Amino acid sequence: MEQLLYASEVLVNGLMAGVMYSLVALGFVLIFKASGVFNYAQGVLALFAALTLVGIQQGQVPFAHLINAITGSHISSFGWTVPSLLAILLTALVMVGLAILIEALVLKHLVGQEPIIMFMATIGLAYFLEGLGDIMWGADVKTLDVGLPQGISDTAEAWTAALTGYGFFIDRLDIWATVIAALLVAALVAFSQYTKQGRAMRAVADDHQAALSVGISLRFIWVMVWSIAGFVALVAGIMWGTKSGVQFSLSLIALKALPVLMLGGFTSIPGAIVGGLIIGVGEKLFEFYIGPMVGGATESWFAYVLALIFLVFRPQGLFGERIIERV
Amino acid sequence: MLYREAGDFKTSYRDDSQTFPLKLDRMGYWVTLAVAFGVIPFVITDYWANAVLVPFLIYAIAALGLNILVGFGGQVSLGTGGFMAVGAYATYKLTTTFPEISLLIHILLAGGITAAVGVFFGLPSLRIKGFYLAVATLAAQFFLVWLFNKVPWFYNYSASGQITAPERTFLGYVISGPATSAPAKYLVCLAFAVALAWVARNLTRGTAGRKWMAIRDMDIAAEIIGVNPLTAKMSAFAVSSFFIGVAGALLFSIYLGAAEASETFGINKSFLVLFMVIIGGLGSIFGSFAGAAFLVVLPVFLKNVLVGAFGWPTDLAAHVELMIVGALIVFFLIVEPHGLAQLWRLTKEKLRLWPFPH
């Protein structure tokens, strides 16, 4: 009984982690649906967004490190702090600017290239952004605090204790993250279903040429989609950054989102969410039951091996459509 | 005028399918080899060996291997780091278990073991394609590194969790361990690189290469004209992993002398080799060398210029390097997807016409 309850606590925590994975995976799906680009840089976008947010909040001078190295000066900060909400808005603007630049400098020149070439281009983009983020804001680990509640939730503990006689330890941040992720997903679905831009976005996803022929601007849609992916990255960056500090490892969550996508199918928003939950729960439970037998730290590979085994039996993912091959 | 093919007639199909059909290219090749074997070993310094030449040769082997898989076989892999780790750990286990057998033989055996592991992780390629496969190979990368970290048998239960290359000799010269001289390191790696480049060339100009390229260009049509996708893809994975395994073995036993799975063979190693292949040129043997040279020399160059000449802090130089590498990847994919090898080919085209523009 004790073991089972303990396992269910692991399960609940797995679900919370899964929400985070889903959040990153969602950014991938959006870009993939609208442009057919598998955006490896999504994780670095989250890192970049979090770095920028901290930088703006704390009034850091961008490129201070570089300027100091070149001119020999010793500047570091403007000496002011920016309120969290305003800083988030400013960061969102920066992400839009970034989307415009990426469209103009990279995507525009790669229209019609094979998906795998696009994929490798985004790997290059990821490296570039990682270097840029570090040069702009410094590579040291930063703490991010935008006022989200943290720590063990007493309410959840008391509530579960009353219900099962065993109080669950659940981080308040995880609860908030779940709520925010759910709202974000709902907003995105509403946006793509009920707005003009959303419809245009889906049209582009279906067929570039046909969408162009009815007067939809491909470039506008791409900038918009990359901006939205930037916002999603910002949200993910805030969550992860608050939880474990803003540092390079944050960009590795992108790697974790890949198996999520393979499970859920690259084009399915529900797939991204379900896939994220499966992987979040799966890796926590695996580590809980099997981990101690094999030396632990199985979380580093479990998701990939699960996705790999899964793909061999169902190559199109959970929600993807079966492809009929023709000659 | 000087570089031309006119008058260079072929009278047999054998002549026509040789590696360097043009006499001038052939001469260039032999001169390069003569300098590499006959001059450099006598003038090489520790700095040049360790900073540039030895890593260049080792990464060239890895890039050749990955290029066989990606450039010729059309199967993308992000598991290079993991496969290099297999080569390194296999060499370590073999040479500590059978110290009386030559290290060079162990390195080849380690390549064979890596080939087997590569085939195993390549099996999903029969069902999945493109970046699905690329992500699937990440499973190999993370699982293998985890395995070498967590199972003490692989590192002989050493307290540090590291593997350290014991001293080994060949023809009386020390080729592994801390006492290895710069020329010995260089010559061992050079011999492997030249031999494997020759093998890669043989494979890609003949039957195996045509099968790989057929699968790459149009897999369904390839199967209908009689290419067995199973053997074609698995042989590409096997050969590719063999090369990468040998590169990992050399990296550990000859170059670094010590290794730790997640430090030495992490995901960044996979990307580094992939970048070499892209920048050098997909589907080009020359390109594998060019790409490796470029990405080995670039950090050394930047470090010398930014840190040495401008006095920047090293971490800043490292970040600038990241940006430059990233930008170059995007640049090459946009401007010249066939990489440095294609630029070289175009230069030769120009030379062939020079000094008359048409």
Place this chain on the structure above:
Amino acid sequence: MSPTSQTILSELAPPPAAPAPSADGYVTADGRKIGGVLMDLRHITLRFGGVTAIKDISFDIREGEIRAIIGPNGAGKSSMMNVMSGFYVPQEGEVWFRGAKRPPMRPYQVARQGLARTFQNIALFDGMSVLDNIMTGRLTMMKSSLLEQALWWGRAEAEETRHREQVEKIIDFLEIQNIRKTPVGRLPYGLKKRVELARALAAEPKLLMLDEPMAGMNVEEKEDMSRFILDVNDEFGTTIALIEHDMGVVMDLSDRVVVMDYGRKIGDGTPDEVRNNQEVIDAYLGVAHD
């Protein structure tokens, strides 16, 4: 009225005495000897989900003959050829080849039995040269091991030269010597079609299948291609099955014709027999189906 139907109507002539195919073949009007059955398709039915692409079709192809499959768009001709080449496995029916029933097998195994084909939408390997593309046609005959190839030793080199000689003969035959080393991706459409034919010929097939070999060609290119097809049949004695839209070409080239419409066989016989078949005329004139 479409040009095709005009052709058919204008060529309505009394049929000559039709040769009755017997077990051991027949002699064509121009005196060529046609042998026994090479491929026999028996009651083939092919479905995709709920759609039936081919309904219970049977016909045979005899050694040495040129056999055409015609029919309006969507009649199931290409699906039929995909069944013949083993790419689709029919839900019902049997494929017999050289006197043996084809067991379940993968397309590459079918190819090794001596079938080669071209595709409606050219399926060449764009990243390779013309020469390499044609050499891939001979892959099934290459016997050297990976190790021999790696060291360019033993059978590998001899094999390469020997097969190159054969391929050069085909290059001469199809008059594409000057583009030997050109990457296929750079060639114009008509030449690509010819290279694809060369690749199929390089396999020295028992049965050569051509899926719309003349689609999208101008008159001269069509004439060239017709000449090549007849020469292949004549000089190498290769049995040919082809799908074609150009009625004039079909009637001139082929010995016997299968007509398909809506996945069914509505006619089978010599060009003249088919021409006078009421159902075939209806299908081409567009009489309403009930």
